[in-house]
Amino acid sequence: MENKIAIQGIKGSFHHQVVLEYYKQDLAIDECLSFEDLVGSLLKEKSTQAVMAIENSIAGSIIPNYALIDKYDLQVIGEYHIPIQQNLLALYGQDLEDIREVHSHPMALLQCMDFLQKYPHIKLVEDKDTAETAQRISNQKITGIAAIGSEVAAEMYQLEILAPSIQTIKNNMTRFVILSKQKVEIPQADISKASLKFELDHKRGSLAAILNVMSDCKLNLTKIQSMPIIETPFKYSFFVDVTFEVYKDYEKAKSIIKIMAEKFKILGEYKNNPI
Protein backbone atom coordinates (compact mmCIF):
# COMPACT_ATOMS: atom_id res chain seq x y z
CA MET A 1 0.00 0.00 0.00
CA GLU A 2 1.12 3.51 -0.82
CA ASN A 3 2.03 5.62 2.22
CA LYS A 4 -1.06 7.48 3.36
CA ILE A 5 -1.46 9.35 6.66
CA ALA A 6 -4.78 9.63 8.48
CA ILE A 7 -5.41 12.97 10.23
CA GLN A 8 -8.25 14.34 12.33
CA GLY A 9 -9.77 17.24 10.44
CA ILE A 10 -9.01 18.42 6.94
CA LYS A 11 -5.91 19.79 5.22
CA GLY A 12 -4.81 23.00 6.92
CA SER A 13 -5.61 21.64 10.38
CA PHE A 14 -2.98 21.33 13.10
CA HIS A 15 -2.92 17.57 12.46
CA HIS A 16 -1.99 18.30 8.85
CA GLN A 17 0.75 20.69 10.03
CA VAL A 18 2.22 17.79 12.05
CA VAL A 19 2.31 15.58 8.92
CA LEU A 20 4.18 18.26 6.97
CA GLU A 21 6.73 18.82 9.76
CA TYR A 22 7.16 15.24 11.02
CA TYR A 23 7.44 13.41 7.70
CA LYS A 24 9.11 16.37 5.94
CA GLN A 25 7.39 15.38 2.67
CA ASP A 26 4.03 15.84 1.00
CA LEU A 27 2.32 12.50 1.66
CA ALA A 28 -1.19 11.43 0.72
CA ILE A 29 -3.70 12.37 3.46
CA ASP A 30 -6.86 10.64 4.66
CA GLU A 31 -9.04 13.39 6.19
CA CYS A 32 -11.08 11.94 9.08
CA LEU A 33 -13.93 13.78 10.73
CA SER A 34 -13.44 12.26 14.18
CA PHE A 35 -10.82 10.37 16.16
CA GLU A 36 -12.99 7.23 15.82
CA ASP A 37 -12.84 7.61 12.01
CA LEU A 38 -9.08 8.07 12.25
CA VAL A 39 -8.75 4.74 14.08
CA GLY A 40 -11.13 3.15 11.54
CA SER A 41 -8.91 4.40 8.71
CA LEU A 42 -5.93 2.54 10.22
CA LEU A 43 -7.88 -0.63 11.03
CA LYS A 44 -9.44 -0.83 7.55
CA GLU A 45 -6.00 -0.12 6.07
CA LYS A 46 -7.18 2.97 4.25
CA SER A 47 -4.03 4.56 5.68
CA THR A 48 -0.63 3.24 6.76
CA GLN A 49 -0.07 5.60 9.69
CA ALA A 50 -2.07 8.16 11.63
CA VAL A 51 -1.38 11.39 13.52
CA MET A 52 -3.41 11.85 16.72
CA ALA A 53 -3.39 14.70 19.28
CA ILE A 54 -2.85 13.15 22.70
CA GLU A 55 -2.31 15.98 25.19
CA ASN A 56 -1.84 19.70 25.43
CA SER A 57 -0.55 22.10 27.99
CA ILE A 58 -3.99 23.58 28.73
CA ALA A 59 -6.46 20.71 28.68
CA GLY A 60 -4.03 17.93 29.65
CA SER A 61 -4.39 14.41 28.35
CA ILE A 62 -7.07 13.56 25.82
CA ILE A 63 -8.08 10.44 27.73
CA PRO A 64 -10.60 9.15 25.14
CA ASN A 65 -7.69 8.96 22.66
CA TYR A 66 -5.65 6.91 25.11
CA ALA A 67 -8.68 4.64 25.41
CA LEU A 68 -8.88 4.28 21.61
CA ILE A 69 -5.19 3.36 21.32
CA ASP A 70 -5.61 0.83 24.12
CA LYS A 71 -8.89 -0.68 22.89
CA TYR A 72 -7.73 -1.26 19.30
CA ASP A 73 -4.17 -2.25 20.24
CA LEU A 74 -2.65 0.44 18.05
CA GLN A 75 1.11 1.01 18.18
CA VAL A 76 2.65 4.34 19.16
CA ILE A 77 5.65 4.62 16.82
CA GLY A 78 6.58 8.27 17.30
CA GLU A 79 5.66 11.63 18.79
CA TYR A 80 5.74 15.29 17.73
CA HIS A 81 5.04 18.58 19.50
CA ILE A 82 3.76 21.81 17.98
CA PRO A 83 2.73 25.11 19.58
CA ILE A 84 -0.92 25.84 18.84
CA GLN A 85 -1.08 29.37 17.45
CA GLN A 86 -4.60 30.50 16.64
CA ASN A 87 -5.24 33.36 14.25
CA LEU A 88 -8.36 35.24 13.18
CA LEU A 89 -8.83 34.49 9.48
CA ALA A 90 -11.11 36.18 6.92
CA LEU A 91 -11.32 36.98 3.22
CA TYR A 92 -8.68 39.46 2.05
CA GLY A 93 -9.58 43.13 2.16
CA GLN A 94 -11.70 43.03 5.29
CA ASP A 95 -11.01 44.75 8.61
CA LEU A 96 -11.82 43.59 12.09
CA GLU A 97 -14.72 46.09 12.08
CA ASP A 98 -16.32 44.25 9.14
CA ILE A 99 -16.53 40.98 11.06
CA ARG A 100 -19.94 40.24 12.59
CA GLU A 101 -19.48 36.55 13.42
CA VAL A 102 -16.69 34.12 14.21
CA HIS A 103 -17.43 30.48 13.39
CA SER A 104 -15.23 27.81 14.93
CA HIS A 105 -14.95 24.67 17.01
CA PRO A 106 -16.05 25.29 20.64
CA MET A 107 -12.54 24.41 21.86
CA ALA A 108 -10.93 27.00 19.57
CA LEU A 109 -13.48 29.65 20.62
CA LEU A 110 -12.69 28.84 24.23
CA GLN A 111 -8.95 29.10 23.65
CA CYS A 112 -9.40 32.62 22.23
CA MET A 113 -12.05 33.89 24.67
CA ASP A 114 -9.98 36.75 26.13
CA PHE A 115 -9.38 38.17 22.66
CA LEU A 116 -12.98 37.65 21.50
CA GLN A 117 -14.43 39.30 24.60
CA LYS A 118 -12.74 42.54 23.55
CA TYR A 119 -15.09 42.58 20.53
CA PRO A 120 -18.58 42.18 21.99
CA HIS A 121 -20.16 43.07 18.60
CA ILE A 122 -18.80 39.80 17.19
CA LYS A 123 -21.18 36.86 17.60
CA LEU A 124 -19.59 33.49 18.36
CA VAL A 125 -21.01 30.53 16.44
CA GLU A 126 -19.95 26.98 17.21
CA ASP A 127 -18.89 24.87 14.26
CA LYS A 128 -17.53 21.37 13.70
CA ASP A 129 -14.00 21.91 12.46
CA THR A 130 -11.68 24.92 12.45
CA ALA A 131 -10.03 24.30 9.08
CA GLU A 132 -13.32 23.35 7.41
CA THR A 133 -14.77 26.73 8.36
CA ALA A 134 -11.75 28.47 6.83
CA GLN A 135 -12.23 26.41 3.67
CA ARG A 136 -15.93 27.32 3.45
CA ILE A 137 -15.27 31.06 3.90
CA SER A 138 -12.70 30.84 1.12
CA ASN A 139 -14.72 28.70 -1.31
CA GLN A 140 -17.99 30.56 -0.90
CA LYS A 141 -16.33 33.99 -0.62
CA ILE A 142 -18.20 34.72 2.61
CA THR A 143 -17.68 38.24 3.95
CA GLY A 144 -18.42 39.40 7.50
CA ILE A 145 -17.55 36.01 8.97
CA ALA A 146 -14.14 35.05 10.32
CA ALA A 147 -12.65 31.67 11.19
CA ILE A 148 -10.02 30.69 13.74
CA GLY A 149 -7.07 28.70 12.48
CA SER A 150 -3.40 28.12 11.88
CA GLU A 151 -1.04 29.94 9.55
CA VAL A 152 -1.08 26.79 7.42
CA ALA A 153 -4.87 27.15 7.05
CA ALA A 154 -4.53 30.85 6.16
CA GLU A 155 -2.05 30.04 3.44
CA MET A 156 -3.92 26.99 2.14
CA TYR A 157 -7.28 28.76 1.86
CA GLN A 158 -5.84 32.17 0.90
CA LEU A 159 -7.31 33.99 3.86
CA GLU A 160 -5.91 37.09 5.55
CA ILE A 161 -4.72 36.97 9.15
CA LEU A 162 -6.74 39.81 10.70
CA ALA A 163 -5.21 39.17 14.14
CA PRO A 164 -2.28 36.83 14.83
CA SER A 165 -1.77 34.62 17.91
CA ILE A 166 -5.15 35.32 19.50
CA GLN A 167 -5.21 32.39 21.92
CA THR A 168 -5.34 33.39 25.60
CA ILE A 169 -2.47 31.19 26.72
CA LYS A 170 0.33 32.15 24.40
CA ASN A 171 2.35 28.99 24.88
CA ASN A 172 -0.06 26.12 24.22
CA MET A 173 2.09 23.17 23.21
CA THR A 174 0.28 20.11 21.87
CA ARG A 175 1.74 16.63 21.74
CA PHE A 176 0.77 14.31 18.88
CA VAL A 177 1.51 10.60 18.57
CA ILE A 178 2.21 8.75 15.34
CA LEU A 179 0.23 5.51 15.18
CA SER A 180 0.26 2.33 13.15
CA LYS A 181 -1.89 -0.80 13.12
CA GLN A 182 1.00 -3.24 13.33
CA LYS A 183 4.28 -2.92 15.14
CA VAL A 184 6.90 -1.09 13.09
CA GLU A 185 10.47 -2.27 13.59
CA ILE A 186 12.55 0.53 15.08
CA PRO A 187 16.29 -0.12 15.65
CA GLN A 188 16.91 -0.57 19.39
CA ALA A 189 19.47 2.22 19.40
CA ASP A 190 16.74 4.64 18.22
CA ILE A 191 14.31 3.73 21.00
CA SER A 192 14.49 6.16 23.92
CA LYS A 193 10.88 6.48 25.07
CA ALA A 194 8.02 4.13 25.90
CA SER A 195 4.31 4.51 26.66
CA LEU A 196 3.15 1.94 29.20
CA LYS A 197 -0.12 0.95 30.82
CA PHE A 198 -0.63 -1.21 33.89
CA GLU A 199 -3.14 -1.86 36.66
CA LEU A 200 -2.58 -1.83 40.41
CA ASP A 201 -4.56 -2.82 43.43
CA HIS A 202 -5.48 0.01 45.72
CA LYS A 203 -2.78 -1.12 48.16
CA ARG A 204 -0.78 1.51 49.95
CA GLY A 205 2.58 2.07 48.29
CA SER A 206 1.97 -0.09 45.20
CA LEU A 207 2.54 2.81 42.81
CA ALA A 208 5.54 4.06 44.80
CA ALA A 209 7.05 0.56 44.51
CA ILE A 210 6.74 0.61 40.70
CA LEU A 211 8.16 4.14 40.47
CA ASN A 212 11.08 3.05 42.66
CA VAL A 213 11.85 0.26 40.16
CA MET A 214 11.72 2.75 37.31
CA SER A 215 14.01 5.13 39.16
CA ASP A 216 16.45 2.32 40.08
CA CYS A 217 16.55 1.29 36.40
CA LYS A 218 17.36 4.89 35.40
CA LEU A 219 14.03 5.57 33.67
CA ASN A 220 12.74 9.14 33.70
CA LEU A 221 9.03 9.61 34.15
CA THR A 222 7.68 12.23 31.72
CA LYS A 223 4.01 11.59 32.27
CA ILE A 224 1.70 9.81 34.69
CA GLN A 225 -2.05 9.53 34.66
CA SER A 226 -4.31 7.44 36.88
CA MET A 227 -7.72 6.20 35.78
CA PRO A 228 -10.14 4.50 38.14
CA ILE A 229 -11.40 1.18 36.75
CA ILE A 230 -15.07 1.68 37.46
CA GLU A 231 -16.09 -1.97 37.12
CA THR A 232 -13.67 -2.91 39.90
CA PRO A 233 -13.76 -0.23 42.62
CA PHE A 234 -10.45 0.68 44.27
CA LYS A 235 -8.46 -0.62 41.31
CA TYR A 236 -6.61 1.82 39.13
CA SER A 237 -4.97 1.76 35.75
CA PHE A 238 -1.99 4.00 35.04
CA PHE A 239 -0.73 5.45 31.80
CA VAL A 240 2.95 6.24 32.12
CA ASP A 241 5.54 7.61 29.69
CA VAL A 242 9.22 7.01 30.42
CA THR A 243 12.43 8.08 28.70
CA PHE A 244 15.80 6.34 28.97
CA GLU A 245 19.28 6.42 27.52
CA VAL A 246 20.13 2.71 27.50
CA TYR A 247 17.62 0.22 26.11
CA LYS A 248 18.94 -2.53 28.41
CA ASP A 249 17.96 -0.46 31.50
CA TYR A 250 14.44 -0.17 30.14
CA GLU A 251 14.34 -3.90 29.36
CA LYS A 252 15.26 -4.69 32.97
CA ALA A 253 12.53 -2.40 34.35
CA LYS A 254 10.02 -3.96 31.96
CA SER A 255 10.75 -7.48 33.17
CA ILE A 256 10.33 -6.44 36.84
CA ILE A 257 7.17 -4.37 36.32
CA LYS A 258 5.64 -7.25 34.35
CA ILE A 259 5.82 -9.29 37.57
CA MET A 260 4.75 -6.51 39.98
CA ALA A 261 1.83 -4.97 38.08
CA GLU A 262 -1.26 -6.49 36.53
CA LYS A 263 -2.19 -6.31 32.86
CA PHE A 264 1.09 -4.69 31.89
CA LYS A 265 0.91 -3.44 28.32
CA ILE A 266 3.34 -1.58 26.09
CA LEU A 267 1.47 0.96 23.96
CA GLY A 268 4.63 1.79 22.06
CA GLU A 269 8.41 2.10 22.07
CA TYR A 270 9.81 4.96 20.01
CA LYS A 271 12.26 7.79 19.69
CA ASN A 272 12.01 10.52 22.32
CA ASN A 273 11.21 13.73 20.43
CA PRO A 274 10.90 16.46 23.06
CA ILE A 275 9.59 19.98 22.55
Add this chain to the structure above:
Amino acid sequence: MENKIAIQGIKGSFHHQVVLEYYKQDLAIDECLSFEDLVGSLLKEKSTQAVMAIENSIAGSIIPNYALIDKYDLQVIGEYHIPIQQNLLALYGQDLEDIREVHSHPMALLQCMDFLQKYPHIKLVEDKDTAETAQRISNQKITGIAAIGSEVAAEMYQLEILAPSIQTIKNNMTRFVILSKQKVEIPQADISKASLKFELDHKRGSLAAILNVMSDCKLNLTKIQSMPIIETPFKYSFFVDVTFEVYKDYEKAKSIIKIMAEKFKILGEYKNNPI
Protein backbone atom coordinates in the same frame (compact mmCIF):
# COMPACT_ATOMS: atom_id res chain seq x y z
CA MET B 1 -25.98 35.69 52.61
CA GLU B 2 -28.66 33.08 52.01
CA ASN B 3 -27.32 29.68 50.98
CA LYS B 4 -27.19 29.57 47.20
CA ILE B 5 -25.42 26.92 45.10
CA ALA B 6 -23.85 27.67 41.72
CA ILE B 7 -24.17 24.89 39.13
CA GLN B 8 -23.00 24.51 35.55
CA GLY B 9 -26.07 24.29 33.35
CA ILE B 10 -29.69 24.75 34.31
CA LYS B 11 -32.06 22.94 36.66
CA GLY B 12 -32.46 19.34 35.57
CA SER B 13 -28.76 19.05 34.68
CA PHE B 14 -26.48 16.49 36.34
CA HIS B 15 -24.98 19.32 38.38
CA HIS B 16 -28.44 20.05 39.73
CA GLN B 17 -28.93 16.38 40.55
CA VAL B 18 -25.77 16.54 42.67
CA VAL B 19 -27.16 19.52 44.62
CA LEU B 20 -30.39 17.61 45.37
CA GLU B 21 -28.52 14.48 46.52
CA TYR B 22 -25.54 16.07 48.28
CA TYR B 23 -27.34 18.78 50.28
CA LYS B 24 -30.52 16.70 50.67
CA GLN B 25 -32.61 19.88 50.55
CA ASP B 26 -34.03 22.22 47.95
CA LEU B 27 -31.56 25.12 48.00
CA ALA B 28 -31.54 28.23 45.83
CA ILE B 29 -29.61 27.65 42.60
CA ASP B 30 -27.47 29.98 40.49
CA GLU B 31 -27.56 28.56 36.94
CA CYS B 32 -24.22 29.27 35.20
CA LEU B 33 -23.67 28.78 31.47
CA SER B 34 -19.99 27.87 31.76
CA PHE B 35 -17.47 26.76 34.36
CA GLU B 36 -15.91 30.24 34.16
CA ASP B 37 -19.30 31.75 35.08
CA LEU B 38 -19.58 29.26 37.93
CA VAL B 39 -16.27 30.46 39.35
CA GLY B 40 -17.38 34.08 38.82
CA SER B 41 -20.55 33.38 40.78
CA LEU B 42 -18.46 32.28 43.78
CA LEU B 43 -15.93 35.12 43.50
CA LYS B 44 -18.64 37.80 43.19
CA GLU B 45 -20.46 36.15 46.09
CA LYS B 46 -23.62 35.58 44.06
CA SER B 47 -23.47 32.07 45.55
CA THR B 48 -22.06 30.58 48.76
CA GLN B 49 -20.93 27.25 47.31
CA ALA B 50 -20.58 25.67 43.88
CA VAL B 51 -20.80 22.17 42.40
CA MET B 52 -18.26 21.42 39.67
CA ALA B 53 -17.67 18.23 37.64
CA ILE B 54 -14.00 17.32 37.97
CA GLU B 55 -13.51 13.89 36.40
CA ASN B 56 -15.37 10.99 34.91
CA SER B 57 -14.63 7.39 34.16
CA ILE B 58 -14.62 7.90 30.40
CA ALA B 59 -12.93 11.21 29.75
CA GLY B 60 -10.76 11.32 32.87
CA SER B 61 -9.87 14.56 34.62
CA ILE B 62 -11.38 17.83 33.43
CA ILE B 63 -8.03 19.60 33.64
CA PRO B 64 -9.33 23.10 32.83
CA ASN B 65 -11.47 22.85 35.98
CA TYR B 66 -8.43 21.94 38.06
CA ALA B 67 -6.76 24.99 36.55
CA LEU B 68 -9.72 27.20 37.55
CA ILE B 69 -9.69 25.94 41.15
CA ASP B 70 -5.95 26.54 41.32
CA LYS B 71 -5.94 29.95 39.63
CA TYR B 72 -8.69 31.45 41.79
CA ASP B 73 -7.59 29.74 45.02
CA LEU B 74 -10.98 28.12 45.54
CA GLN B 75 -11.41 25.61 48.35
CA VAL B 76 -12.51 22.02 47.77
CA ILE B 77 -14.79 21.32 50.72
CA GLY B 78 -16.46 18.10 49.61
CA GLU B 79 -16.99 15.58 46.82
CA TYR B 80 -19.87 13.57 45.37
CA HIS B 81 -20.15 10.85 42.72
CA ILE B 82 -23.10 10.09 40.46
CA PRO B 83 -23.47 7.64 37.59
CA ILE B 84 -24.28 9.49 34.37
CA GLN B 85 -27.35 7.85 32.86
CA GLN B 86 -28.42 9.42 29.58
CA ASN B 87 -31.96 8.97 28.27
CA LEU B 88 -33.67 9.93 25.03
CA LEU B 89 -36.34 12.49 25.97
CA ALA B 90 -39.27 13.81 23.92
CA LEU B 91 -42.80 15.17 24.31
CA TYR B 92 -45.26 12.58 25.60
CA GLY B 93 -47.14 10.53 23.03
CA GLN B 94 -44.34 10.27 20.50
CA ASP B 95 -42.55 7.11 19.37
CA LEU B 96 -38.94 6.66 18.35
CA GLU B 97 -40.15 6.56 14.72
CA ASP B 98 -41.51 10.11 15.06
CA ILE B 99 -38.10 11.52 15.98
CA ARG B 100 -36.25 13.17 13.10
CA GLU B 101 -33.54 15.04 15.06
CA VAL B 102 -31.71 14.77 18.35
CA HIS B 103 -30.36 18.05 19.72
CA SER B 104 -27.75 17.92 22.47
CA HIS B 105 -24.34 18.90 23.70
CA PRO B 106 -21.57 17.32 21.54
CA MET B 107 -20.27 15.41 24.58
CA ALA B 108 -23.70 13.86 25.25
CA LEU B 109 -24.12 12.96 21.57
CA LEU B 110 -20.70 11.32 21.67
CA GLN B 111 -21.56 9.38 24.82
CA CYS B 112 -24.63 7.91 23.09
CA MET B 113 -23.13 7.32 19.63
CA ASP B 114 -23.59 3.53 19.60
CA PHE B 115 -27.31 3.92 20.30
CA LEU B 116 -27.78 6.80 17.86
CA GLN B 117 -26.02 4.98 15.03
CA LYS B 118 -28.76 2.36 15.12
CA TYR B 119 -31.19 5.07 13.94
CA PRO B 120 -29.53 6.54 10.85
CA HIS B 121 -32.74 8.43 9.97
CA ILE B 122 -32.22 10.62 13.06
CA LYS B 123 -30.14 13.72 12.39
CA LEU B 124 -27.75 14.78 15.16
CA VAL B 125 -27.64 18.50 15.92
CA GLU B 126 -25.12 19.97 18.34
CA ASP B 127 -26.49 22.25 21.03
CA LYS B 128 -25.14 24.15 24.03
CA ASP B 129 -26.69 22.43 27.02
CA THR B 130 -28.47 19.12 27.48
CA ALA B 131 -31.05 20.27 30.04
CA GLU B 132 -31.72 23.52 28.18
CA THR B 133 -32.70 21.56 25.08
CA ALA B 134 -35.10 19.47 27.16
CA GLN B 135 -36.59 22.66 28.59
CA ARG B 136 -37.06 24.17 25.11
CA ILE B 137 -38.76 21.06 23.73
CA SER B 138 -41.10 21.14 26.70
CA ASN B 139 -41.86 24.89 26.70
CA GLN B 140 -42.34 25.21 22.97
CA LYS B 141 -44.07 21.81 22.60
CA ILE B 142 -41.67 20.80 19.83
CA THR B 143 -42.48 17.47 18.19
CA GLY B 144 -40.11 15.36 16.10
CA ILE B 145 -37.07 16.49 18.09
CA ALA B 146 -35.62 14.61 21.05
CA ALA B 147 -33.14 15.68 23.72
CA ILE B 148 -30.64 13.68 25.73
CA GLY B 149 -30.77 14.01 29.48
CA SER B 150 -31.17 12.67 32.97
CA GLU B 151 -34.27 11.27 34.67
CA VAL B 152 -34.31 14.46 36.72
CA ALA B 153 -34.58 16.48 33.48
CA ALA B 154 -37.38 14.20 32.19
CA GLU B 155 -39.33 14.72 35.38
CA MET B 156 -38.66 18.43 35.64
CA TYR B 157 -39.69 19.21 32.05
CA GLN B 158 -42.42 16.56 31.83
CA LEU B 159 -40.84 14.69 28.95
CA GLU B 160 -41.20 11.00 28.17
CA ILE B 161 -38.20 8.70 28.27
CA LEU B 162 -38.34 7.13 24.80
CA ALA B 163 -35.22 5.06 25.50
CA PRO B 164 -33.52 4.71 28.89
CA SER B 165 -29.78 4.44 29.61
CA ILE B 166 -28.65 5.05 26.04
CA GLN B 167 -25.02 5.91 26.79
CA THR B 168 -22.49 3.53 25.23
CA ILE B 169 -20.52 2.89 28.41
CA LYS B 170 -23.15 1.81 30.89
CA ASN B 171 -21.15 2.61 33.99
CA ASN B 172 -20.01 6.21 33.57
CA MET B 173 -19.36 7.55 37.06
CA THR B 174 -18.69 11.26 37.39
CA ARG B 175 -16.98 12.90 40.34
CA PHE B 176 -18.05 16.40 41.39
CA VAL B 177 -16.34 18.68 43.90
CA ILE B 178 -18.08 21.12 46.22
CA LEU B 179 -16.31 24.49 46.18
CA SER B 180 -16.28 27.62 48.29
CA LYS B 181 -14.46 30.94 48.04
CA GLN B 182 -13.13 30.92 51.59
CA LYS B 183 -12.00 28.02 53.68
CA VAL B 184 -14.86 26.33 55.52
CA GLU B 185 -14.01 24.95 58.95
CA ILE B 186 -14.46 21.18 58.94
CA PRO B 187 -13.87 19.29 62.23
CA GLN B 188 -10.53 17.45 62.01
CA ALA B 189 -12.22 14.13 62.77
CA ASP B 190 -14.35 14.56 59.61
CA ILE B 191 -11.38 15.16 57.32
CA SER B 192 -10.27 11.98 55.53
CA LYS B 193 -9.26 13.18 52.07
CA ALA B 194 -7.10 15.94 50.62
CA SER B 195 -6.45 17.36 47.14
CA LEU B 196 -2.86 18.50 46.77
CA LYS B 197 -0.77 20.19 44.11
CA PHE B 198 3.01 20.43 43.94
CA GLU B 199 5.84 20.90 41.46
CA LEU B 200 8.92 18.76 40.96
CA ASP B 201 12.11 19.05 39.01
CA HIS B 202 12.51 16.51 36.27
CA LYS B 203 15.00 14.63 38.41
CA ARG B 204 14.95 10.85 38.37
CA GLY B 205 13.05 9.44 41.31
CA SER B 206 11.70 12.74 42.66
CA LEU B 207 8.07 11.63 42.36
CA ALA B 208 8.86 8.17 43.73
CA ALA B 209 10.45 9.87 46.77
CA ILE B 210 7.26 11.85 47.48
CA LEU B 211 5.05 8.79 47.00
CA ASN B 212 7.29 6.88 49.41
CA VAL B 213 6.69 9.56 52.06
CA MET B 214 2.94 9.31 51.46
CA SER B 215 3.06 5.54 51.74
CA ASP B 216 5.20 5.68 54.90
CA CYS B 217 2.68 8.10 56.43
CA LYS B 218 -0.18 5.71 55.60
CA LEU B 219 -1.77 7.91 52.94
CA ASN B 220 -3.63 6.16 50.11
CA LEU B 221 -3.28 7.67 46.67
CA THR B 222 -6.65 7.79 44.89
CA LYS B 223 -5.61 9.97 41.98
CA ILE B 224 -2.48 11.27 40.32
CA GLN B 225 -2.11 13.52 37.32
CA SER B 226 1.01 15.09 35.89
CA MET B 227 0.98 18.34 33.93
CA PRO B 228 4.04 19.68 32.14
CA ILE B 229 4.74 23.31 33.05
CA ILE B 230 5.28 24.63 29.56
CA GLU B 231 7.06 27.83 30.57
CA THR B 232 9.76 25.80 32.32
CA PRO B 233 10.54 22.69 30.25
CA PHE B 234 11.24 19.46 32.14
CA LYS B 235 9.38 20.70 35.20
CA TYR B 236 6.10 19.10 36.12
CA SER B 237 3.21 19.89 38.39
CA PHE B 238 1.22 17.08 39.98
CA PHE B 239 -2.37 16.97 41.16
CA VAL B 240 -2.74 14.26 43.76
CA ASP B 241 -5.68 13.09 45.87
CA VAL B 242 -4.99 11.14 49.05
CA THR B 243 -7.20 9.49 51.65
CA PHE B 244 -6.25 8.68 55.24
CA GLU B 245 -7.72 7.42 58.48
CA VAL B 246 -5.77 9.50 61.00
CA TYR B 247 -5.40 13.25 60.47
CA LYS B 248 -2.06 13.28 62.33
CA ASP B 249 -0.56 10.90 59.70
CA TYR B 250 -1.64 13.31 56.98
CA GLU B 251 -0.23 16.27 58.90
CA LYS B 252 3.15 14.55 59.15
CA ALA B 253 3.22 13.81 55.40
CA LYS B 254 2.23 17.42 54.68
CA SER B 255 5.13 18.83 56.68
CA ILE B 256 7.65 16.57 54.90
CA ILE B 257 6.28 17.14 51.38
CA LYS B 258 6.30 20.90 52.01
CA ILE B 259 10.10 20.63 52.31
CA MET B 260 10.67 18.15 49.45
CA ALA B 261 8.41 19.61 46.76
CA GLU B 262 8.15 23.08 45.31
CA LYS B 263 5.02 25.26 45.37
CA PHE B 264 3.14 22.83 47.60
CA LYS B 265 -0.52 23.82 47.76
CA ILE B 266 -3.54 22.32 49.45
CA LEU B 267 -6.59 22.64 47.19
CA GLY B 268 -8.83 21.26 49.91
CA GLU B 269 -9.23 18.98 52.93
CA TYR B 270 -12.59 17.27 53.21
CA LYS B 271 -14.56 14.14 53.97
CA ASN B 272 -13.83 11.15 51.76
CA ASN B 273 -17.11 10.32 50.01
CA PRO B 274 -16.37 7.35 47.75
CA ILE B 275 -18.64 5.91 45.07
